[in-house]
Amino acid sequence: MASRLPLPTIETILRNHLHPLRCDCHAQDDSRVTVRLYGEHLEGEELTVFGITEDQCRDAAHLVRLAQELRFELYATRGALMSHSRHEEPTGR
Numbered sequence: 001m002a003s004r005l006p007l008p009t010i011e012t013i014l015r016n017h018l019h020p021l022r023c024d025c026h027a028q029d030d031s032r033v034t035v036r037l038y039g040e041h042l043e044g045e046e047l048t049v050f051g052i053t054e055d056q057c058r059d060a061a062h063l064v065r066l067a068q069e070l071r072f073e074l075y076a077t078r079g080a081l082m083s084h085s086r087h088e089e090p091t092g093r
Contacts (some may be wrong), residue, residue, distance in 0.1 A: 002076065003054060004013065004031070004033070004050060004054040004057035004058055005057055005058065005059065005060075005063070007025055007033070008021070008028075009028055010025050010033060010057050010063060011024065011025040011062070012025070012062040013060055013067075014035065014063060014066070014067050014070075016039065017063070017064055017067035018067050018070065018071060019027060020040040021037050021038065021039065021046075021074070022037070022039075022040075023035055023036060023037050023038065023070075024036050024038075024040040024082075025037065028050070028051070031054055032050070032051045032052055032053060032054070033052040033056075034048065034049065034050045034051075035048070035049050035052060035056055035066075036048045037070060043086070046074060046077070046078070047070065047073060047077060048073045049073070058084055
């Protein structure tokens with residue numbers, strides 16, 4: 001089993017690669033990590049990912065890959081939400 005980097009290091013690497021998004025990381029009881037992403041402005045939380053494994057947090061290269069995956073997931077979620085809200089808006093005709 002791989003051991004993960006210290007939580008402050010994980011958070012620093014993710015913040016550097018997710019900027020201008022903001023994030024925070026929390027250790028779970030089972031040594032996994034939870035990452036919360038927040039928008040560029042003061043809006044609320046946009047994405048929470050639970051159960052990130054020690055292997056995904058074992059070195060900077062894995063964390064850069066994780067940051068890319070988180071960004072992709074966030075944009076996919078945003079796109080789905082925007083598409084869904086467009087379909088619900090009345091046309092006014």
